[in-house]
Amino acid sequence: MTEQARRAQIVxxxxxxxxxxxxxxxxFKRIAAVAGLSSTGLISYHFxxxxxxxxxxxxxxxxxxxxxxxxxxDRGTGAAEELRAFLTANVRFMAEHRNxxxxxxxxxxxxxxxxxxxxxxxxMADLLREGQRAGEFRDFDADTMAVFVMALRDGVLxxxxxxxxxxxxxxxxxLVTMVELATTRGTxxxxxxxxx
Amino acid sequence: MTEQARRAQIVxxxxxxxxxxxxxxxxFKRIAAVAGLSSTGLISYHFxxxxxxxxxxxxxxxxxxxxxxxxxxDRGTGAAEELRAFLTANVRFMAEHRNxxxxxxxxxxxxxxxxxxxxxxxxMADLLREGQRAGEFRDFDADTMAVFVMALRDGVLxxxxxxxxxxxxxxxxxLVTMVELATTRGTxxxxxxxxx
Amino acid sequence: MTEQARRAQIVxxxxxxxxxxxxxxxxFKRIAAVAGLSSTGLISYHFxxxxxxxxxxxxxxxxxxxxxxxxxxDRGTGAAEELRAFLTANVRFMAEHRNxxxxxxxxxxxxxxxxxxxxxxxxMADLLREGQRAGEFRDFDADTMAVFVMALRDGVLxxxxxxxxxxxxxxxxxLVTMVELATTRGTxxxxxxxxx
Amino acid sequence: MTEQARRAQIVxxxxxxxxxxxxxxxxFKRIAAVAGLSSTGLISYHFxxxxxxxxxxxxxxxxxxxxxxxxxxDRGTGAAEELRAFLTANVRFMAEHRNxxxxxxxxxxxxxxxxxxxxxxxxMADLLREGQRAGEFRDFDADTMAVFVMALRDGVLxxxxxxxxxxxxxxxxxLVTMVELATTRGTxxxxxxxxx
DNA sequence: GATGAATGAGCGTTCATTCAT
DNA sequence: CATGAATGAACGCTCATTCAT
Numbered sequence: 001m002t003e004q005a006r007r008a009q010i011v012x013x014x015x016x017x018x019x020x021x022x023x024x025x026x027x028f029k030r031i032a033a034v035a036g037l038s039s040t041g042l043i044s045y046h047f048x049x050x051x052x053x054x055x056x057x058x059x060x061x062x063x064x065x066x067x068x069x070x071x072x073x074d075r076g077t078g079a080a081e082e083l084r085a086f087l088t089a090n091v092r093f094m095a096e097h098r099n100x101x102x103x104x105x106x107x108x109x110x111x112x113x114x115x116x117x118x119x120x121x122x123x124m125a126d127l128l129r130e131g132q133r134a135g136e137f138r139d140f141d142a143d144t145m146a147v148f149v150m151a152l153r154d155g156v157l158x159x160x161x162x163x164x165x166x167x168x169x170x171x172x173x174x175l176v177t178m179v180e181l182a183t184t185r186g187t188x189x190x191x192x193x194x195x196x
Numbered sequence: 197m198t199e200q201a202r203r204a205q206i207v208x209x210x211x212x213x214x215x216x217x218x219x220x221x222x223x224f225k226r227i228a229a230v231a232g233l234s235s236t237g238l239i240s241y242h243f244x245x246x247x248x249x250x251x252x253x254x255x256x257x258x259x260x261x262x263x264x265x266x267x268x269x270d271r272g273t274g275a276a277e278e279l280r281a282f283l284t285a286n287v288r289f290m291a292e293h294r295n296x297x298x299x300x301x302x303x304x305x306x307x308x309x310x311x312x313x314x315x316x317x318x319x320m321a322d323l324l325r326e327g328q329r330a331g332e333f334r335d336f337d338a339d340t341m342a343v344f345v346m347a348l349r350d351g352v353l354x355x356x357x358x359x360x361x362x363x364x365x366x367x368x369x370x371l372v373t374m375v376e377l378a379t380t381r382g383t384x385x386x387x388x389x390x391x392x
Numbered sequence: 393m394t395e396q397a398r399r400a401q402i403v404x405x406x407x408x409x410x411x412x413x414x415x416x417x418x419x420f421k422r423i424a425a426v427a428g429l430s431s432t433g434l435i436s437y438h439f440x441x442x443x444x445x446x447x448x449x450x451x452x453x454x455x456x457x458x459x460x461x462x463x464x465x466d467r468g469t470g471a472a473e474e475l476r477a478f479l480t481a482n483v484r485f486m487a488e489h490r491n492x493x494x495x496x497x498x499x500x501x502x503x504x505x506x507x508x509x510x511x512x513x514x515x516m517a518d519l520l521r522e523g524q525r526a527g528e529f530r531d532f533d534a535d536t537m538a539v540f541v542m543a544l545r546d547g548v549l550x551x552x553x554x555x556x557x558x559x560x561x562x563x564x565x566x567l568v569t570m571v572e573l574a575t576t577r578g579t580x581x582x583x584x585x586x587x588x
Numbered sequence: 589m590t591e592q593a594r595r596a597q598i599v600x601x602x603x604x605x606x607x608x609x610x611x612x613x614x615x616f617k618r619i620a621a622v623a624g625l626s627s628t629g630l631i632s633y634h635f636x637x638x639x640x641x642x643x644x645x646x647x648x649x650x651x652x653x654x655x656x657x658x659x660x661x662d663r664g665t666g667a668a669e670e671l672r673a674f675l676t677a678n679v680r681f682m683a684e685h686r687n688x689x690x691x692x693x694x695x696x697x698x699x700x701x702x703x704x705x706x707x708x709x710x711x712m713a714d715l716l717r718e719g720q721r722a723g724e725f726r727d728f729d730a731d732t733m734a735v736f737v738m739a740l741r742d743g744v745l746x747x748x749x750x751x752x753x754x755x756x757x758x759x760x761x762x763l764v765t766m767v768e769l770a771t772t773r774g775t776x777x778x779x780x781x782x783x784x
Numbered sequence: 785g786a787t788g789a790a791t792g793a794g795c796g797t798t799c800a801t802t803c804a805t
Numbered sequence: 806c807a808t809g810a811a812t813g814a815a816c817g818c819t820c821a822t823t824c825a826t
Contacts, residue, residue, distance in 0.1 A: 001789070022305075028817065039791055044818050046789090118360070144370040147362075151351020152344055159343055164314065166343070174340040178378040202806090224800065235809050240801055393810070414697075420796065431812055436797055438810090510752070536762040539754075543743020544736055551735055556706065558735070566732040570770040589785085616821060627788050632822055 007046050007056065010035050014057045018106045019099035026106075051112060058111035061104045068093045079131025080184060083149070084176050086127075090153045091172040094160050105154075105161040121146050128183070137183045149179060203242050203252065206231055210253045214302045215295035222302075247308060254307035257300045262316075264289045275327025276380060279345070280372050282323075286349045287368040290356050301350075301357040317342050324379070333379045345375060399438050399448065402427050406449045410498045411491035418498075443504060450503035453496040460485045471523025472576060475541075476568050478519075482545050483564040486552050497546075497553040513538050520575070529575045541571060595634050595644065598623055602645045606694045607687035614694075639700060646699035649692045654708075656681045667719025668772060671737070672764050674715075678741045679760040682748050693742075693749040709734050716771070725771045737767060 001009075013035035017026045028040035028050070037043070047053040072089035076082035094101040125146035131137035152175060159166045209231030213222045224236035224246070233239070243249040268285035269278050290297040321342035327333035348371060355362045393401075405427035409418045420432035420442070429435070439445040464481035468474035486493040517538035523529035544567060551558045589597075601623030605614045616628035616638070625631070635641040660677035661670050682689040713734035719725035740763060747754045 003789080006789075024306075027815080029815080037790085039793095040817075041792070041819080042790060045791095050817060140373070141366060141370055144363075144367055145374070147351055147355055147367070148348055148371070148374055151354070152347050154354070155343055155347020155350060158347070158350070167340075170337055171340055171343070174337055175344070177336070178341070178344055182374040182378045199806090223798080225798090233807090235807075236800075237802080237809065238807060241807075246800065395810080398810075416698075419794080421794080429811085431814095432796075433798080433813070434811060437812095442796065532765070533758060533762055536755075536759055537766070539743055539747055539759070540740055540763070540766055543746070544739050546746070547735055547739020547742060550739070550742070559732075562729055563732055563735070566729055567736070569728070570733070570736055574766040574770045591785090594785090615819080617819090625786090627786075628821075629788065629823080630786060633786075638821060 003046070006042075008060075010037075010043055010046060010053070011056050011060050014053060015061060015099055015103040018057065018103040023106045023110060054107055054110050055112050055115045057103060058107050058115055061100050061107065064097065064100055065093055065104060068097070078136055079127055079134055080136045080180070082127060083131065083179065083183065086124075087149075087153070087175050087179055088172055091156060091168055091175065094157060095168045098160065101157055102161045105157045121150060124149055131183070135185070138185050140183070145183065148182075152179065199242070202238075204256075206233070206239055206242060206249070207252050207256045210249060211257060211295055211299040214253065214299040219302045219306060250303055250306050251308050251311045253299065254303050254311055257296050257303065260293065260296055261289055261300060264293070274332055275323055275330055276332040276376070278323060279327065279375065279379065282320075283345075283349070283371050283375055284368055287352060287364055287371065290353060291364045294356070297353055298357045301353045317346060320345055327379070331381075334381050336379070341379065344378075348375065395438070398434075400452075402429075402435055402438060402445070403448050403452050406445060407453060407491055407495040410449065410495040415498045415502060446499055446502050447504050447507045449495060450499050450507055453492050453499065456489065456492055457485055457496060460489070470528055471519055471526055472528045472572070474519060475523065475571065475575065478516075479541075479545070479567050479571055480564055483548060483560055483567065486549060487560045490552065493549055494553045497549045513542060516541055523575070527577075530577050532575070537575065540574075544571065591634070594630075596648075598625070598631055598634060598641070599644050599648045601625075602641060603649060603687055603691040606645065606691040611694045611698060642695055642698050643700050643703045645691065646695050646703055649688050649695065652685065652688055653681055653692060656685070666724055667715055667722055668724040668768070670715060671719065671767065671771065674712075675737075675741070675763050675767055676760055679744060679756055679763065682745060683756045686748070689745055690749045693745045709738060712737055719771070724773075726773050728771070733771065736770075740767065 010031065014026060014031045017030050017034055021030070028043045031053075032038075032040045032043055043053065047056065069086060069089040072092070073082050073085045076085045121143075125142045128137060128140075128142040128145050128149075132139065132142065156166070156168075156171055156175070160168075206227065209227045210222060212230055213226050217226070224239050227249075228234075228236045228239060239249065243252065265282060265285040268288070269281045271281065317339075321338045324333060324336075324338040324341050324345075328335065328338065352362070352364075352367055352371070356364075402423065405423050406418060409422050409426055413422070420435045423445075424430075424432045424435055435445065439448065461478060461481040464484075465474050465477045468477045513535075517534045520529060520532075520534040520537050520541075524531065524534065548558070548560075548563055548567070552560075598619065601619045602614060605618050605622055609618070616631050619641075620626075620628045620631060631641065635644065657674060657677040660680070661673045663673065709731075713730045716725060716728075716730040716733050716737075720727065720730065744754070744756075744759055744763070748756075
């Protein structure tokens with residue numbers, strides 16, 4: 001089995017363990033068991049240390065997540081539409097890739113600072129600023145609003161991770177409406193225009 | 197020293213340790229050291245297990261937090277005003293009781309499901325429903341909106357816990373505006389009426 | 393059992409293990425077994441890490457060794473006599489405290505640089521310089537000669553540690569003679585005067 | 589690549605690793621890396637176990653060392669001169685083949701008893717006895733004196749291995765003088781005759 | 785011969801917990 | 806009540822060694 005494949009297999013097992021038992025349960029022993037490995041030494045063989053595995057999981061999960069979301073965003077023709085696509089894609093991802101989503105939630109706090117950069121935050125802030133320049137969004141502080149938008153996404157994610165009952169479809173609709181109300185110029189036409 | 201006082205002392209030390217080093221660093225050894233105890237055995241003596249201590253910390257922090265917030269809410273004369281007071285009080289609490297706030301953030305994921313109940317969530321949903329009945333709020337799904345409101349609060353809290361730079365005053369203003377836009381009927385008078 | 397006593401017991405067990413099996417065999421597991429402890433964790437409980445135990449062993453063994461030697465040196469009335477007493481005492485120590493001597497040999501290379509200072513080397517060099525000032529010793533480089541004297545001591549120690557057959561009594565006599573010949577002014581009276 | 593060449597390559601890499609990081613750092617991984625091998629398996633393939641590699645290193649280093657020294661000894665015309673040549677050659681070797689010398693120092697304690705035989709010791713004792721028979725040396729116990737002479741050599745070697753500052757040229761001169769004083773009949777002419 | 789992934793024993797260390805005093 | 810030494814399970818990690826390719 002090739003190195004690449006083994007690493008991927010281990011990361012996949014880690015994602016599963018993280019999704020099922022949370023970070024605390026994600027010991028090498030458990031991950032090895034789920035991956036069908038006979039020794040935790042093999043994980044150390046492929047990853048220099050636990051931190052590297054954690055970072056690899058974070059990178060993988062983040063990569064898949066970002067791919068999923070970006071694919072659904074670049075069809076947008078304006079900042080507001082892109083924002084809506086972002087929210088929709090995020091909730092969809094949670095519905096379709098539950099394990100990845102929960103694993104991200106569990107692993108985020110433990111990823112290296114360098115790795116776990118605020119890239120997402122900055123991109124969101126930029127998108128919001130762009131929408132303000134285009135006149136689509138009202139005059140809020142873009143950085144703070146970026147915190148809010150990501151917080152809404154993370155709140156849904158946390159809810160999912162905590163196994164609380166949650167209707168993701170309704171959640172998606174309400175989320176889009178709420179963010180539009182909160183960000184766009186208050187003409188009332190937009191929110192109303194979409195029937196919500 | 198009375199049982200009550202000892203427990204309170206230990207919980208207070210735990211809060212400090214949690215705020216400073218996060219959950220991972222919150223070993224009995226460290227907590228005992230901060231509390232000025234000479235043995236971790238004393239912690240085990242007063243708390244049946246680590247889980248009980250964690251739950252006690254969660255209960256204490258939650259109690260103080262709720263007290264702070266409720267005190268500032270019941271002056272409100274309507275649901276919208278109460279909601280605004282809730283948001284303001286939450287951010288204020290983070291500013292004035294940083295350790296308690298961060299400890300809450302750190303400990304929440306590890307508190308017993310039974311303890312960490314969704315009481316807050318339900319109360320928020322009830323408030324929102326009340327506002328809808330009174331005609332103050334628009335027609336959203338109250339449970340979902342409650343998730344969102346709490347998510348916004350938690351997002352700010354997480355930002356604080358991660359030691360990211362954050363201007364709590366601006367955050368408070370933007371948060372209130374955003375939630376008002378997202379919840380009240382779109383007359384535009386309210387948000388505008390407060391000079392933002 | 394008091395902390396002090398436990399530490400001493402563990403150090404004593406470590407000395408025994410080192411003397412019997414060398415540094416490589418001196419695992420916590422083995423030391424704990426020899427000390428009659430039920431868990432290696434207890435060693436970690438009393439010593440912050442393996443390095444601290446190693447340093448404690450080095451300190452203990454060095455302390456006993458130095459005490460033994462110094463007691464027999466300060467009776468000397470001149471540098472030459474002190475030097476002779478040093479050599480004699482060293483060999484005697486190896487004979488009477490075999491385990492401590494071998495443990496010192498095994499542990500020396502692994503003691504912290506700070507701990508394993510060249511104190512002995514410097515003291516020897518000072519003694520030699522003093523003897524030169526007094527006219528007892530010939531004109532050699534004191535630092536280099538100190539290296540030699542300590543090397544002779546260490547050579548005997550190594551021989552002991554390697555379980556090679558060695559007659560310590562004869563060794564003591566020959567060592568004293570050799571060092572006197574090598575250090576004192578070549579009158580010939582001294583070495584001869586002692587019946588060799 | 590021939591078996592012989594591979595073994596030599598691995599041994600050479602081991603010597604380098606031993607000289608740079610000491611025995612503790614001489615893992616197969618490191619040796620393979622220095623040797624430019626892609627797998628530690630290759631080392632196990634060519635050497636039955638770590639012990640065999642260690643013994644091979646000891647043999648190689650000892651062989652080179654002995655060759656260097658013997659080449660400079662057989663020019664001597666008497667035991668005293670040979671002894672002096674031995675000492676000189678030893679110190680010269682340390683200066684000119686630092687890595688081999690330090691590797692010898694590091695590996696000696698771990699070589700098999702069988703391999704690490706006392707051949708050198710016996711040869712030195714024989715040389716000393718020869719000198720005694722020829723009237724060049726005084727009446728000491730040859731075996732013990734051999735221990736001393738080798739101890740002096742090893743002391744310098746250890747100093748080198750410990751990265752302590754050491755002036756090998758001065759060391760060489762002082763060493764020759766000391767050993768001559770300690771071994772030859774005390775006419776005083778020799779040591780003085782060489783101007784030291 | 786050479787590769788490199790896989791193995792499994794052993795390591796030092798941390799931790800919550802227990803219990804005799 | 807309080808102490809603090811003792812316990813033992815679990816952890817991440819390293820290493821020489823094996824073996825299918």
